[in-house]
Amino acid sequence: MTSHDKIVEAIIELDELVALELAEGMLKSGTEPVEILEKCREGMSIVGEKFESGDFFLSEMIMAAEIFNQIMNIVRPHLKITISESSGKIVIGTVEGDVHDIGKNIAIALLEAEGFDIIDLGVDVPPATFVDAIKEHEPDIVGMSSLLTVALETTRQTIEAITKAGLRDQVKIIIGGGRIDAHATDYIKPDASTDNAAHGVRMCIGLMKGEAV
Numbered sequence: 001m002t003s004h005d006k007i008v009e010a011i012i013e014l015d016e017l018v019a020l021e022l023a024e025g026m027l028k029s030g031t032e033p034v035e036i037l038e039k040c041r042e043g044m045s046i047v048g049e050k051f052e053s054g055d056f057f058l059s060e061m062i063m064a065a066e067i068f069n070q071i072m073n074i075v076r077p078h079l080k081i082t083i084s085e086s087s088g089k090i091v092i093g094t095v096e097g098d099v100h101d102i103g104k105n106i107a108i109a110l111l112e113a114e115g116f117d118i119i120d121l122g123v124d125v126p127p128a129t130f131v132d133a134i135k136e137h138e139p140d141i142v143g144m145s146s147l148l149t150v151a152l153e154t155t156r157q158t159i160e161a162i163t164k165a166g167l168r169d170q171v172k173i174i175i176g177g178g179r180i181d182a183h184a185t186d187y188i189k190p191d192a193s194t195d196n197a198a199h200g201v202r203m204c205i206g207l208m209k210g211e212a213v
């Protein structure tokens with residue numbers, strides 16, 4: 001079994017010590033930080049499936065999240081800062097009703113490494129808070145994260161609130177998270193959507209250039 005497979009297994013087995021050791025070892029042997037995070041995400045997906053099937057309880061999902069956050073702490077300093085001047089300003093948050101933030105925090109880390117200035121509104125962010133933040137910070141892009149199916153509706157409502165406030169033409173909107181697919185995108189109608197943070201970063205760069213992404 002490779003270290004890549006072992007880290008997936010350590011997450012599923014909730015073996016924090018082994019998972020952290022493997023992450024450190026992978027960094028030392030030259031594995032790209034983004035690759036490590038994607039592997040961990042694979043583990044989290046299986047944890048989610050186990051929760052869904054009743055093999056895991058909420059406490060186990062919380063433990064897995066804790067392990068992921070620890071790995072993130074190890075990996076984060078290794079993300080290369082590629083650009084020194086600002087690539088653009090992004091207001092980002094997890095939408096109302098949803099407290100999942102691991103994916104959002106990865107997106108933030110990768111965007112910062114690409115030179116974007118980030119205003120992080122946190123989790124469970126009401127539509128009005130997004131509207132106020134756009135008025136206050138005048139971002140180029142607004143990023144919304146949602147992991148729950150019910151939060152897709154809140155994401156749509158948040159964009160509606162931004163439109164009603166007359167701010168929709170001032171910002172580009174990107175949505176991300178595990179439940180985002182073509183169907184969700186069709187329904188919510190953002191400027192860009194993804195279920196992969198590295199892809200999201202490339203999309204944000206494209207949006208800054210006025211490209212259709």
Ligand code: B12
Binds near residue numbers: 047150175195
């Ligand atoms: C960890 C976890 C939790 C943790 C969250 C801890 C935290 N601080 O985030 C805790 C234990 C708190 C939790 C709670 C709940 N959870 Co939960 N959780 C998960 C789990 C296992 C992993 C999520 C995760 O972190 N994945 C890893 C990250 C890296 O992946 P990601 O989020 O998709 O992010 C990537 C991309 O999507 C992208 N991205 C994400 N956001 C953004 C934003 C932008 C702008 C961009 C560009 C990119 C981007 O970048 C990331 C890297 O590529 C998932 C399983 C799954 N498959 O998603 C269930 C899951 C999401 N949870 C689920 C459920 C049901 C719940 C609860 C309702 C359980 C309960 N009964 O209480 C609560 C809801 C609480 C709430 N109101 O939000 C369900 C959702 C089902 C659904 N279809 O709605 C899932 C799918 C599990 C399942 N299969 O049943 N959960």
